[in-house]
Amino acid sequence: MRALPSPAGLQAVGLRKIYGSVVANRNMSIATQAGSIHAVVGENGAGKSTLMRLLQGVERPDGGEIFVDGVRVDFTNPGDALRHGIGMVHQEFMIAPDLSLLENLVLGEEPVKRSWGPLSWIDWPTARTQGQALADQIGALIDWDQRAANAPVHILQFVEIIRLLRRGCRTLILDEPTAVLAPVQVDELFALLRNLRTQGTALLFISHKIGEVMALADEVTVIRQGETVFHSSVAECTADEISRHIVNGELHHVANDEAPQPQSELLSIASLNARSVNRSHTLHNISLTIGSGEILGIAGVAGNGQNELVECLVGLRPSSGLVTLNGIALSALNPSQRRRHGIAYISADRRHEGLSMQASIETNVVAGSHRTSPISHGGWLNRAAMRKIAKDRLQALDVKYDRPSDPVSTLSGGNQQKLVFAREIATSPQVLIASQPTRGVDLNGIAAIHQLIRDFRDGGGAVLLISEELDELIALSTRVAVIADGTIVGTVKAPASNLPLIGRMMLQGAAA
Amino acid sequence: MVNVLVRSLDIVLPLLVAFSIAAIVLLTIGENPVEILTLMATEAFGNVRRFAATLSASTPLLFTAVATAICFRSGVFNVGVDGAFVLGGLAAIFIAFKLPASLGAGLIPLAFIAAAVTGGFWLWLPGVLLAKYEADEVVSTLMLNFIAAGISGYLVNGPLLSPQSGNNVTPLIHETAELERLMPPSTLHAGFIIGLLCIIAYWIWCRNTPSGFEGAVVGQNPRFARAVGISVPAIIILVMVFSGVIAGFGGASHGLGQMHRFSDGFSPGYGFTGMAVALLARNHPIGILFGAVLFGALASAGTTIQLFSNIPLDLVNIIQGTVMIFAVIEAARLMKNRRRQTHAV
Numbered sequence: 129m130r131a132l133p134s135p136a137g138l139q140a141v142g143l144r145k146i147y148g149s150v151v152a153n154r155n156m157s158i159a160t161q162a163g164s165i166h167a168v169v170g171e172n173g174a175g176k177s178t179l180m181r182l183l184q185g186v187e188r189p190d191g192g193e194i195f196v197d198g199v200r201v202d203f204t205n206p207g208d209a210l211r212h213g214i215g216m217v218h219q220e221f222m223i224a225p226d227l228s229l230l231e232n233l234v235l236g237e238e239p240v241k242r243s244w245g246p247l248s249w250i251d252w253p254t255a256r257t258q259g260q261a262l263a264d265q266i267g268a269l270i271d272w273d274q275r276a277a278n279a280p281v282h283i284l285q286f287v288e289i290i291r292l293l294r295r296g297c298r299t300l301i302l303d304e305p306t307a308v309l310a311p312v313q314v315d316e317l318f319a320l321l322r323n324l325r326t327q328g329t330a331l332l333f334i335s336h337k338i339g340e341v342m343a344l345a346d347e348v349t350v351i352r353q354g355e356t357v358f359h360s361s362v363a364e365c366t367a368d369e370i371s372r373h374i375v376n377g378e379l380h381h382v383a384n385d386e387a388p389q390p391q392s393e394l395l396s397i398a399s400l401n402a403r404s405v406n407r408s409h410t411l412h413n414i415s416l417t418i419g420s421g422e423i424l425g426i427a428g429v430a431g432n433g434q435n436e437l438v439e440c441l442v443g444l445r446p447s448s449g450l451v452t453l454n455g456i457a458l459s460a461l462n463p464s465q466r467r468r469h470g471i472a473y474i475s476a477d478r479r480h481e482g483l484s485m486q487a488s489i490e491t492n493v494v495a496g497s498h499r500t501s502p503i504s505h506g507g508w509l510n511r512a513a514m515r516k517i518a519k520d521r522l523q524a525l526d527v528k529y530d531r532p533s534d535p536v537s538t539l540s541g542g543n544q545q546k547l548v549f550a551r552e553i554a555t556s557p558q559v560l561i562a563s564q565p566t567r568g569v570d571l572n573g574i575a576a577i578h579q580l581i582r583d584f585r586d587g588g589g590a591v592l593l594i595s596e597e598l599d600e601l602i603a604l605s606t607r608v609a610v611i612a613d614g615t616i617v618g619t620v621k622a623p624a625s626n627l628p629l630i631g632r633m634m635l636q637g638a639a640a
Numbered sequence: 641m642v643n644v645l646v647r648s649l650d651i652v653l654p655l656l657v658a659f660s661i662a663a664i665v666l667l668t669i670g671e672n673p674v675e676i677l678t679l680m681a682t683e684a685f686g687n688v689r690r691f692a693a694t695l696s697a698s699t700p701l702l703f704t705a706v707a708t709a710i711c712f713r714s715g716v717f718n719v720g721v722d723g724a725f726v727l728g729g730l731a732a733i734f735i736a737f738k739l740p741a742s743l744g745a746g747l748i749p750l751a752f753i754a755a756a757v758t759g760g761f762w763l764w765l766p767g768v769l770l771a772k773y774e775a776d777e778v779v780s781t782l783m784l785n786f787i788a789a790g791i792s793g794y795l796v797n798g799p800l801l802s803p804q805s806g807n808n809v810t811p812l813i814h815e816t817a818e819l820e821r822l823m824p825p826s827t828l829h830a831g832f833i834i835g836l837l838c839i840i841a842y843w844i845w846c847r848n849t850p851s852g853f854e855g856a857v858v859g860q861n862p863r864f865a866r867a868v869g870i871s872v873p874a875i876i877i878l879v880m881v882f883s884g885v886i887a888g889f890g891g892a893s894h895g896l897g898q899m900h901r902f903s904d905g906f907s908p909g910y911g912f913t914g915m916a917v918a919l920l921a922r923n924h925p926i927g928i929l930f931g932a933v934l935f936g937a938l939a940s941a942g943t944t945i946q947l948f949s950n951i952p953l954d955l956v957n958i959i960q961g962t963v964m965i966f967a968v969i970e971a972a973r974l975m976k977n978r979r980r981q982t983h984a985v
Contacts, residue, residue, distance in 0.1 A: 444866060464869030475867055484861035495857055496868035504850045511847065551868075 137161045137197070137330045138183065138214055138299045144191035145178050152178040154354045156192070160299055160330040165321060167333045167341040167362070170351035170374060174570075176334055179351065180301055183332075184216045185209040196299075215292030216301040219308070221284050225277035229287050232276050233259045237295060262290045266323045281430070282313035286320060299330040306340060310429045311598070311631040318344050336374075336571075338367045350374055374571065394420045394590040395559045400449035402440050411436050411447065412615045418559070418590040423581065425605030425623065426594040427630050433614035434594045435476065438563045441592070442466065442473045453559060467496060470558035474548055474565050476594070482548045483536050490518040490532040493551045500555075517554075525550040525580070542573020549580050560584050563594040578604060602627065610634055651920050651927055654966035655934070658959045665958055666951075676951055683944045684937035692826035698936025699828075699897070700725070700907070702835030703890025704914025705932055706842045707883040709923035712974065713846070714879045715859040716770070720781025721887045722911025723788030724762045728755035728888025729895040730792050733902045734800065736813035736895070747817035752892045759888020760881045762788065767880025771873035777880075785911070796902055809903040819897035831893030836929075838886055843925040845882075855879055887911070916967035919974075935960070 143156040153175045160166045170176050181187045183194065185203030194201050196212045203209045206216070223232055234255045241249040256272060263270050268286040276284060285305060292300060302321075306314045321331060321344065335341055341348055342362060350358035350373040358373040400414040411433050418424045428434055439445035443463040451458045458466050467473075475482035483492050494514055498504060502513045518532050527546045529539060536544060545565065552560065562581060566574045581604055585591055595601050601608050601623060608623040609616050610633040617633050620626045663673035684694050704721050711718035732751035739747060766784060769775035802811040819830040845852040858865045858875045866872050890910070895902060913935055921927025942956030 442867070462869075462871065463866065464871065467869045473867060477863075480861070481863045481867045484857060484864040487857065487860045487864075491853075491857065491860075495864070495870070498853050499850045507849060509848050509850050509853055 138332070139195040139198075140179075140183060140192065141195070142192035143179065143182055143189045143194070145182060145187065146190050152354055153182070153189075156182075156351070156354070156356050158332075158349050158356060158359075160332050162298065162328045162330050163325055164346045165325055165331040165333055165344055167335055167345035167348045168351060169335055169338065169341055169348060169370060174351045174374075175354040176351055177303075178354075180216065180303060180334065183209070183301060184214065210295060210297065213296055213298040214301070215295065215297035215299070217285065217288050217292070217303065217305060219303050219305075221288050223276045223284055223288070225275075227276055228273050229270060229276055229279060229283070230256055230259060230272035233272070233287055233291050233294065258294060259290060262293050265327065266290070266293070266320050268320055280313070281308050282317055285309075285317065289320070289324075293329075298328070299332065300324070301332045301334070303334045304336070305333070306335070306337065308430050308596070310634050313429075314340070338370055338374075341370065342367050392420055393417050394422075394454060395592070396450075396452045397441070398450040398452075400437070400440060400447055400451065402436055402445060402447035410614050411440065414449070414611075414614075414616050416592075416609060416616065416619075418592060420558070420588045420590050421585055422606045423585050423591040423593050423604050425601035425608040426592065426611055427598060427601050427608050427634055428611035429634050430596055432612050434563070434611060436614070437611065438473075438476070438561055438592075438594060441561055442471060464496075467555070467557070470556075472552035472555070472557035472560045474545075474552060474560065474562040476563035476567065478541075478544060478548065478568065483544060485537045486535060488533050489522070489529050489536050489539070489547065490515060492536045493518045493521050493527075493547055496551065497555060521550040521554045522547065524554075526576075540570075540573075541568045542570050542576065545569050545573065545577055546580075549577065553580070553584065558589055560589055560591045561594075562591060564596065565593070566595075566597065566600060574600075598627065598630065601630075650922060651931060654920060654963045657966075658962035661962050662955055662959050665955065671949075671951065676945075676949065676955075679949060680941045680945055680956075683941040683948075688823070689826055690940070692823045692828040693940045694933065694937045695832055696826060696828040696898070696936070697939040698932040698934075699832045699835050700890055700894045700910040701914050701917055701932035701935055702832070702928070703838060703886055703893065704910045705917035705921070705928045706835075706838050706914075706925075707886040707890065708911075708915045708918040709921070709928060710842065710845075710855075710886065711879050711883045712918055713859050713923045714855040714875055715862065715974075716767075716876055716879055717778050717975065718763065718766070718781050718880060718883055719778060719911075719915065720763055720766060720784045720788075721883060721914060722907055722909065723781070723785040724759035724884045724887035725891040725894070725911055726792050726907050727762055727788050727891065728759035728884075729891025729899075729906055730795065730800075730810075730902050731755050731758040731888070732892035733810055733813055733895040733899075736817035737811045737901070741814040741816055744816045747814060748819065748896065751817060751896060752889060755888035755892035755895075756885040757888070759884035759886075759891065761884065763880040763884030763887070764877065767877040770880075771876040792902070792906070793904055796904060800902070802901070810901050812901045813896060817896055818900060819893065827898060829893075829897030831897035834889065834893055835932075838889060839925050839929055842886075842928075846925075851875070851878060915971075916964050919967040919970040920963070922970070 137160045139159040141157050143153050145153040156175065156179050158168065168176060168179070182189050185206050185208045188204065194203065196214070201212055224235060227235065239251040239254040239258065241251045259272060268290065270283060270286060289300065305317060309317060325331060333345060345362050347359070347361050348365065348370060349356050350370060352374065395418045397414055397416045400411055402411040414437060416424065426434055426437070436445060440447040441451060443461060443466045449459070453469055453471065456469060458469060461469070479485060494503060494517055497517070498509065498514070503510060503517055515532060522529060525546050527543050527550055529543070536547065539547065560581070565581065566577050569577060581591055581593065593601065593604055605623055607619055607621050608630055609619045610630055612634060620630055623630060659677060663677065666673040666676050683690060685691050704725055707721045707724070708718065732755040735751040735754045736747050739750065743750070762784065766777050766780040769780050770777045796808055796810055800810045802809050804811070822828045822830060822832065846856065854865065854870045854875050857870060858872055862872050899906065917928055917931035917935060921931045938956050938960055942953050945951055946953050
């Protein structure tokens with residue numbers, strides 16, 4: 129770490145941020161340089177997003193200083209940061225889906241032919257020239273007339289980057305840019321970022337994938353518990369070294385142990401078809417089977433029908449076709465009846481569907497079982513029994529909490545997800561439908577959740593695992609089915625040795 | 641303990657602000673605010689008779705506030721309690737003057753049952769429209785209030801018009817069907833006890849029944865409720881019907897205990913004052929009791945204060961209006977949540 133401000137780029141020294149009694153950032157120092165990619169890694173909750181908010185001017189630090197090109201600055205809003213050439217590419221893009229990519233590019237800062245207030249005339253040819261020049265410069269192929277809603281995710285990301293460049297940004301902050309991308313798209317993004325580096329842009333790259341950091345970055349800073357604890361050039365350190373600094377202890381090694389051979393067929397899906405209300409993605413003719421003691425992974429680029437498939441199986445979305453569990457047809461049953469037959473559901477959207485964030489820990493961990501004995505008896509709800517069941521379930525999965533009456537939002541991401549498992553596994557289900565089970569969970573939490581899934585499998589359960597993390601699918605799954613555009617394009621056995629095939633199938637569909 | 645303090649602040653703060661504003665108004669018109677507000681407090685709570693008058697004025701609000709809270713607690717923005725109150729009252733009064741007086745006190749349970757069925761059916765309609773067809777319940781219940789006023793207005797001017805009277809009233813109910821006065825000469829009647837029982841029943845339902853638990857879960861997050869296997873449409877219909885039943889009871893209590901006949905203007909907005917009470921109490925049973933008594937006190941003190949001072953009734957309206965503003969803020973907060981949830985789905 130440098131003690132003095134460097135002459136160029138963005139630099140932060142000793143940033144501190146306190147929310148009420150919680151110290152989010154205690155001592156953060158970081159510096160970017162023109163023509164260099166600086167990776168920031170850390171577990172969820174380590175303070176990455178707070179640091180980003182401070183650098184971007186969304187929030188003001190309670191201590192420490194920020195310099196741009198050696199001059200001290202005091203950002204009061206993101207506009208300030210933008211004027212100093214600092215732009216942020218968010219995980220969720222600020223895109224108007226109904227406008228074309230060109231319209232999105234200039235939105236809010238349109239080039240005008242005559243500046244007559246409301247009667248101004250937008251100069252579209254200039255806009256196109258500007259956009260195309262920047263796209264050529266960084267090596268992006270963009271069809272400017274495409275509607276944003278139809279464009280692939282990585283193209284939207286490129287447009288976002290070009291938009292910031294057009295506004296004169298020389299420092300770009302990228303918040304986990306690869307989280308939503310398929311492997312080939314990641315390669316395209318990295319090529320583009322390398323071009324940007326060559327042209328002298330400073331890049332701050334937030335990630336929690338060490339492989340990406342090693343492949344892309346020049347420098348790396350590790351954040352742990354609100355502090356920058358490690359800084360090095362990537363050439364001078366190893367991946368293991370970085371991992372150690374992130375978790376400050378032993379890493380649970382994630383590898384696919386020899387899974388037991390799957391037994392009899394438990395869940396069977398035959399010619400499932402479904403419509404989606406607000407997007408064009410429908411499910412076509414999906415047929416899958418999962419045996420007891422088996423984990424079937426579903427791989428696919430986000431938005432290719434994974435969510436719809438899960439909702440159909442759980443009973444939250446109408447579908448045609450036949451779904452049977454142990455030979456019993458589930459197709460006509462509602463979610464509650466399906467649960468009674470042994471379906472458990474880990475929602476991908478933990479904050480809105482997996483949990484009720486305002487409700488108490490207790491409510492969250494017993495909901496769904498509240499009509500069964502001993503909680504309810506003869507139409508009466510026994511609060512004492514409910515409290516006891518809640519405590520037992522939380523203890524069984526080692527969920528750390530203060531009081532059962534506290535809102536569930538007081539728990540960390542990993543503990544929240546363990547609570548969801550505690551609720552879902554407590555009723556001894558036969559099939560676990562786990563959608564993005566480790567999203568927003570830190571590394572230790574991920575290891576614990578992977579173990580829970582393995583334990584469930586070893587107990588004879590069947591698991592349908594939907595994940596955007598290929599590593600996770602490979603580490604856990606017996607087989608991986610690939611979904612693209614609402615159809616299953618193929619099923620891969622021994623997924624660990626067939627990674628390139630899975631990647632190709634995800635992106636090219638049945639053509640692979 | 642801290643929670644209890646924070647919660648009571650929800651209801652105390654609006655009062656403090658309201659009385660401060662009233663004091664400022666009084667100062668500007670050259671009155672002594674301490675004197676007038678003390679007079680008001682004495683008028684509302686000064687002795688047993690006055691306290692009884694306050695409780696009498698609060699009785700309809702107990703019902704309408706509980707009826708509102710049942711729905712709001714589950715995120716159902718039902719504003720149709722007033723209509724169910726009116727029609728429930730009309731049904732009860734119809735039973736109580738139409739059936740033979742020989743039924744004696746047996747008329748009272750019959751009248752309450754008729755009111756419950758009417759009120760329950762009345763709000764079942766928008767409940768089904770919301771649960772099955774996602775018809776906005778604010779619009780449907782608000783419109784149903786106008787329809788209820790129209791139906792009752794037609795009936796008391798037509799088929800049910802009292803032969804002894806010129807306009808707008810039904811015949812008086814049989815004396816045996818009247819609810820007992822608890823402290824004559826005050827109008828406080830047994831309906832107040834029934835109102836208290838409704839609050840207790842609401843409390844027990846919330847805490848000690850599976851459907852009460854489900855109601856809270858649906859109110860906090862309908863998507864979550866659906867995912868854990870709770871039928872959201874069933875809960876919506878259930879709370880709407882419960883709300884209608886309680887509102888109907890309120891109408892029956894008001895009809896048999898207070899008015900003894902139905903006339904146009906049977907409810908001077910009890911449904912909406914009850915809504916304010918439920919909002920300020922954040923649906924909590926104890927808060928509802930205190931809120932209803934408070935609004936009852938304002939109403940009973942306001943009418944007498946004109947007699948003993950040259951302060952106009954508008955002072956009470958200022959106080960009520962200020963408290964209402966806080967209720968509206970709470971309502972806006974709920975509405976905001978509600979929209980966010982519909983968008984999330």
